[in-house]
Amino acid sequence: MLDGVHGIDSTRFQRFANQLDTRGDQAVQHQNIVFHGLLKQIPWVVFDRLVKEHDAEPDPRGLRTKPHLIALLYAQFCGARGLREIETSLRSHASKLYHLGGCTISKSALSTANASRPCEVFAGLLSALMAQLQAGYRRKIGDCVRLIDSTSVQLSSLSGGWATFSTGVCGAKAHIIYDPDADQPLYLMVTPSNVNDITAAKEMPIEPGATYVFDLGYYDYGWWAMLHQAGCRIVTRLKANTPFDVVEDRPVPGEASILSDRIGYLPKRLAASRKNPMSELVREIKVVIHRGKVLRIFTNDLAASAQEIAELYKRRWAIELFFRWVKQTLKIGHFFGTSENAVRVQITVALIAFLLLRLAHDANRIVSSPLAFARLVRANLMHRRPIAGLLDEPPSPKPDQEQANFEFDAYATRAAHRRRASRACAMTKLAA
Secondary structure (H helix, E strand, O other): OEOOOOOOEHHHHHHHHHHHHHHHHOOOOOOOOHHHHHHOOOOHHHHHHHHHHOOOOOOOOOOOHHHHHHHHHHHHHHOOOOHHHHHHHHHHOHHHHHHHOOOOOOHHHHHHHHHHOOHHHHHHHHHHHHHHHHHOOHHHOOOOEEEEEEEEEEEOHHHHHHHEEEOOEEEEEEEEEEEOOOOEEEEEEEEEOOOOHHHHHOOOOOOOOOEEEOOHHHOOHHHHHHHHHOOOEEEEEOOOOOOOEEEEEEOOOOOOOEEEEEEEEOOOEOHHHOEOOOOOOEEEEEEEOOOOOEEEEEEOOOOOOHHHHHHHHHOOHHHHHHHHHHHHHOOOOOOOOOOHHHHHHHHHHHHHHHHHHHHHHHHOOOOOOHHHHHHHHHHHOOOOOOHHHOOOOOOOOOOOOOOOOOOOOOOOOHHHHHHHHHHHHHHHHHHO
């Protein structure tokens, strides 16, 4: 039977449609690249708001903020060592950048953006990601432990205008508040290396009721008193020459590592006859470590066991491991710019990259080690694979199937029949 309008054999048309359906079942499903899986964890609404708040767009070279961030994150994840390498790598993946919101960027444009774009945009995004990761964890803990420390990074002499530490030595410091339970930073401040740790600590926010653990770099009785008045528990060290007026000598457990547990007072007066603001009863616990060195651990907690206080101070090692992980895995040892803003931006984006890896690792527990997960991401960053399937074997290619053959022979349509007949007649006349 023929269709009244088009004159097409309905039986042949149905066979044609069935062949199309068969080929449609064999279509390859679209798969985003691994980099896209990391970027989708960024709260872009918050990021856009920060861009408007700090008037960060556009920069002098016309580079928008989102492609700028994506380029810097790409450099962190793939381990790029310079602006030229970033430029070349982005150009090689140009076809995959559009769906990310990125674009190819010249090294001069990236250099200008690093030096001129307000670092506060990236710092605000870092704070939002910190809060996002912490929100999913704080429900699990009742007692918050906060570790405070800093790590130094060396800079070239080109940064001498703002980061001179001593003759011929330039550097910057990253001051961190770290949560060892959630394994994440909570606060970042970047300063020149000549800024004292306690100077930076006095500008850090204080969480009332939290436990703060820090080392001798934060030896300031006035700051300790601020923490004490906020209801915070302090665990730190006393200097070897700090006097301690003992009023009670408590019995120690049988463990050989704890030598003494004493209650008393710090010196009543300081230099220049100033009164010590940390004048209430405090506690000193002497602990011997495996190397035979004796530590004088100080705390304002008079109720906890000596062993608990010693274990809290021991947890300070977690922030050292964090610093080592970041320096070995991300790019804060070689800087893409020399200005203060460029250094701040790069360190901030490095911690953003760390948090994105943490969020992706928590959501896809394909390996237990965060370092192994970071290596997997680096090896597959621009591949079209789901993050959850990075360890899966790629699907084996199916054997080539016979291409569907759509027969448009002489009897398919009346028009085709007429064209074929006319061609045959023309050939006959030509042969004659």
